[in-house]
Amino acid sequence: MRSRVSFVVLPIFAALFLWTTAQGQNTTLGTRFDGYSYASNVIGYVNMTMDYCDIQAAITAGNFSAALGIYTTGKNSWNGLTRRTFYRFASFTPGAGVVEPLHDALAMGRNASWLDSMIKDAIAKRNGPLAAGLIQVAVLKYFFHEVDEGFTNVATYLNDTANNGILISDATGAPHNVDEAFALWAGGSPSACTTLSSWAAQLGADLETTFVGRSYINSAMTLALNELQAAARKGNAVSYNDTRAMVQRYITLLGLQGVMRSVYRAEVAVACKRPAAQIAEAQAFIAVHLTYLEPMLLASNVRPALVQDLNRALTNSTPSYSRALPAIRVVVSALGRRMAEVGEPRFEVITAGWTNCKLNSPPVVGRRLL
Ligand SMILES: *[C@@H]1O[C@H](CO)[C@@H](O)[C@H](O)[C@H]1NC(C)=O
Ligand SMILES: *[C@@H]1O[C@H](CO)[C@@H](O)[C@H](O)[C@H]1NC(C)=O
Ligand SMILES: *[C@@H]1O[C@H](CO)[C@@H](O)[C@H](O)[C@H]1NC(C)=O
Ligand SMILES: *[C@@H]1O[C@H](CO)[C@@H](O)[C@H](O)[C@H]1NC(C)=O
Ligand SMILES: *[C@@H]1O[C@H](CO)[C@@H](O)[C@H](O)[C@H]1NC(C)=O
Numbered sequence: 001m002r003s004r005v006s007f008v009v010l011p012i013f014a015a016l017f018l019w020t021t022a023q024g025q026n027t028t029l030g031t032r033f034d035g036y037s038y039a040s041n042v043i044g045y046v047n048m049t050m051d052y053c054d055i056q057a058a059i060t061a062g063n064f065s066a067a068l069g070i071y072t073t074g075k076n077s078w079n080g081l082t083r084r085t086f087y088r089f090a091s092f093t094p095g096a097g098v099v100e101p102l103h104d105a106l107a108m109g110r111n112a113s114w115l116d117s118m119i120k121d122a123i124a125k126r127n128g129p130l131a132a133g134l135i136q137v138a139v140l141k142y143f144f145h146e147v148d149e150g151f152t153n154v155a156t157y158l159n160d161t162a163n164n165g166i167l168i169s170d171a172t173g174a175p176h177n178v179d180e181a182f183a184l185w186a187g188g189s190p191s192a193c194t195t196l197s198s199w200a201a202q203l204g205a206d207l208e209t210t211f212v213g214r215s216y217i218n219s220a221m222t223l224a225l226n227e228l229q230a231a232a233r234k235g236n237a238v239s240y241n242d243t244r245a246m247v248q249r250y251i252t253l254l255g256l257q258g259v260m261r262s263v264y265r266a267e268v269a270v271a272c273k274r275p276a277a278q279i280a281e282a283q284a285f286i287a288v289h290l291t292y293l294e295p296m297l298l299a300s301n302v303r304p305a306l307v308q309d310l311n312r313a314l315t316n317s318t319p320s321y322s323r324a325l326p327a328i329r330v331v332v333s334a335l336g337r338r339m340a341e342v343g344e345p346r347f348e349v350i351t352a353g354w355t356n357c358k359l360n361s362p363p364v365v366g367r368r369l370l
C-alpha cells in the first residue's frame with residue numbers, strides 16, 4: 001500500500017516542484033536584489049510595489065476612487081486568502097505591551113488613524129502627489145514595524161532559547177522580518193515605479209551625495225539590513241539594536257535631504273514658470289518628507305522649538321530655499337552632523353529637461369555651508 005501511495009503521490013510532487021520552479025520568480029527565497037540576499041520568501045511584500053504603481057497610474061488618470069480602492073482593499077499582494085493593503089500599513093499599531101521604538105517614534109503617540117486620515121484627506125482633495133507620497137510614508141511606517149518586530153523576536157528567543165528557535169529561523173523568524181523590511185525599502189524588481197530606495201537614489205543624485213554612483217543612504221541602508229539579517233540569524237540582540245539605531249539615523253538623513261531638495265525644486269519651479277502641477281508636486285513633497293522627518297528629529301532629541309522653526313520655514317506659502325536653509329542648518333547642527341553630509345541641490349540635475357529654464361541667478365547654494 002505504502003509504495004503504491006508513493007507511486008501516485010510522487011509524480012504529483014514532481015509536477016508541483018517543476019511548476020514552482022517554473023514560477024521561480026514568484027519567490028524571493030535565495031534571490032539577490034540591490035546588494036541584499038533574501039533568506040526567505042517575501043514576494044507578497046515585493047508585490048506591494050505593483051499596488052503602488054497601480055495607484056500612481058490611477059492618480060495620473062485622475063481616477064481617485066480607483067486609487068482609494070487599491071489603497072483600502074489591495075490588489076496584487078496576497079496573504080493567504082486576503083489581500084495586503086497600504087491601509088493596513090498606515091493604520092497598524094503594535095499589540096498591547098509591545099514596544100516598537102522606531103515605529104513608535106514615527107507615530108509619536110498618535111492613534112491608529114493619524115496617517116490613514118492624512119492619506120484619505122489627500123485623496124479626497126485630489127492631491128495626487130501628496131496622496132502617493134504619504135502612502136510611501138505608510139510603507140516606511142511598516143518598514144519600521146518589521147525592523148522592530150525582528151528585535152522582539154530575537155529578544156523573545158533569547159529569553160528561552162531551548163523552545164524559541166523558530167523565532168530566529170530564516171523562513172518565519174527575525175531574518176524573515178528583516179527580509180520584509182528590505183522588500184519594503186527596495187522592492188525586489190527593477191521595474192517597481194517608486195520605492196523608498198528610489199527616493200534615496202534620486203536625492204543622492206540631486207544633492208550630489210553619491211559614492212561610486214550610488215546614493216550613500218542606499219549603500220548604508222543595504223549594509224544595515226545585511227547586518228540586521230546576520231544579527232537576527234545569530235540571535236544577537238545587541239548588534240541588532242545598535243544597527244536599528246543606525247537605520248533611524250539614515251531615515252533622518254533621508255528626510256533632511258527630502259525637504260532640502262523639495263523646497264529648492266519648488267522655488268525653482270516657480271521661478272521657471274513650470275506647469276502648476278509640477279509646482280504643486282514639489283510643494284507636496286516638502287510636506288511628505290516633513291511627515292516623517294519631524295518625528296525622527298524629535299526622537300533624536302532635537303528641541304521641539306527648532307523643529308517648529310523648521311516646519312514654519314518649509315511650509316511658508318511661497319517656497320524659499322534661502323529661508324529654509326538656515327532652519328535646516330540648525331537642526332543638522334543639533335544632530336551633530338554636517339551639511340556636507342546632507343548635500344546641496346544641483347540646479348542642472350534638478351531642472352533637467354525643463355526647457356527655457358536658464359535663470360540668471362538660481363537660488364544660491366554654497367560650499368561655505370560645509
Ligand atoms: C507568477 O505566477 C503566475 C501564475 O501563478 C504567472 O502568471 C506569473 O507570470 C508568475 N510571475 C513571475 C514573475 O514569474
Ligand atoms: C475608475 O476606476 C474604476 C475601477 O477600476 C473604474 O470602474 C471606473 O470606470 C474608472 N472611472 C473612470 C472615470 O475612468
Ligand atoms: C505576487 O504576484 C505574482 C504575480 O502577479 C502572483 O503570481 C503571486 O501569487 C503574488 N504573490 C503574493 C504572495 O501576493
Ligand atoms: C484619532 O486622533 C484624531 C486626531 O487627534 C481624532 O480626530 C480621531 O477621532 C481619533 N480617532 C480615533 C479612532 O480615535
Ligand atoms: C521569559 O520567559 C519566562 C519563562 O518562560 C516567561 O515567564 C516570561 O514571560 C518571558 N519574558 C518575556 C519578555 O518574554
Ligand SMILES: *[C@@H]1O[C@H](CO)[C@@H](O)[C@H](O)[C@H]1NC(C)=O
Pocket residue numbers: 241242245
Ligand atoms: C537599544 O538602543 C537604544 C539606543 O539606540 C537604547 O536606548 C535602548 O535601551 C536599547 N534597547 C535595548 C533593549 O537594548
